[in-house]
Amino acid sequence: MGFIEGFNNILWGYLLVFLLLGVGIYLTYILRGLQFKQLGPALYLALIKRKEETQEGDISHFQALMTALAATVGTGNIVGVATAIAAGGPGALFWMWITALFGMATKYSEALLGVKYRHVDAAGERSGGPAFYLTNGIGGPLGRVLGLLFALFAAIAAFGIGNMVQSNAAATQINNIVPAIPKWTIGVVLMVLAGAVILGGIKSIGRFTGFFVPFMAVFYMLAATVVLIVNIDRVPAAIGLVISDAFTGTAATGGFLGAGVAAAIRFGIARGLFSNESGLGTGGIAAAAAQTTAPTRQALVSMTQTFIDTIVICSFTGLAIISTGVWTQSDDPGELTQLAFGASIGAIGPVLVAVGLVFFAFSTLLGWAYYGERNLEYLFGRVAVVPYRLLFIVAILIGTVRELEGLFLISDLMNGMMALPNLIGLLLLSGVVLRETRAYFNGQDTSEPRVR
DSSP states (O other), X not given: OHHHHHHHHHIIIIIHHXXXXXXXXXXXXXXXXXXXXXXXXXXXXXXXXXXXXXXXSSBOHHHHHHHHHHHHSSGGGTHHHHHHHHHHOTHHHHHHHHHHHHHHHHHHHHHHHHHHTXXXXXXXXXXXXXXXXXXXXXXXXXXXXXXXXHHHHHHHHHHIIIIIHHHHHHHHHHHHHOTTSOHHHHHHHHHHHHHHHHTTHHHHHHHHHHHHHHHHHHHHHHHHHXXXXXXXXXXXXXXXXXXXXXXXXXXXXXXXXXXXXXXXXHHHHHHHHHHHOTTTSHHHHHHTTBOOSOHHHHHHHHHHHHIIIIIIIIHHHHHHHHHHTGGGOTTOGGGHHHHHHHHHHTTHHHHHHHHHHHHHHHHXXXXXXXXXXXXXHHHHOGGGHHHHHHHHHHHHHHHHHSOOHHHHHHHHHHHHHHHHHHHHHHHHTHHHHHHHHHHHHTTOOOSSOOOO
């Protein structure tokens, strides 16, 4: 594992972190800041209109967005934010925001390409995402190699960060609350519940996440809102600290050892990208299933996922930690969110965080089940889908009862290796993204009145 850890340190050090951010900045530039100009209309399409009157797809705009959110709103929104602040200081939250703002352009591009290059498989379902737009968009040997590599890394990652890591986190949290319940029992329950959704395919996943994801997000944000209201007099100072420390670094105080500007930037960007997955390519997989006649429309919807995940949900976590002052108690970053909730609303606080973690972990299982399935189908055809679903469901139980220290390292490695071919593809296909976007807003797509 020493080699993998060393390679991860290089991959997720400054190399991949700034490559991901750099692609986001480049796409923002060529799209002329589209994510800022079109955020309002995009939120209208995603949350109010929710669907198009068309059969060209498997699930609605809204369900595709919720499937993507199911996969990304996970432990990173609670533990990942705390880890960033513990390592980089309050300023890390500012750089998470910056990453999300540029990452919206990346997510937009991934979703646009995912819909444009999707295809209908033998079962009549839409398949898309980086494996398909790398192969069919770039074409030739380079496109095929990049598509193959992405599909391979994504299929492996689905069992790590998308499955056993999540089921292990959920089982640990439940076991901490009710020690009398053994982890294997929790694993069986998770396996049955997840299996009931996963075996039905994307339509079943879309219907469930369309209900469950808004519920779990609102549940967590309401609990965090109570924390912020209790500490409302400290919130303005907390926001000021986030902004000032992003450019000056954070002095040592309490149990916090101090962090420079470089640490704030590094950990803020890394945790932000880990949370919203902009650049990993996963958003394009969910978008490809959407019922839409215009790639640009679904791309607008999909980019709101990064906004909701990081600008909204992660901010609740970060400001709760900073405003309560527990961020200086950095001995165990994983417990900072629970400390913040406990200090504000008593013994029920850590329980609410634990319940939120279980909800987030469970939703991630569903989203990544679909991501892995689409990439395994790319590699081996439709015949692999049912065996994959069954194996994925069994892996949920395995994750709850096994120690996963090495799996965390492999998961980080697979995520990083997914990003590399996808980022190359986004740069090579950026001209396609620009042409599609211009055509849509110039009125050349007349399938439906455009939302501006």
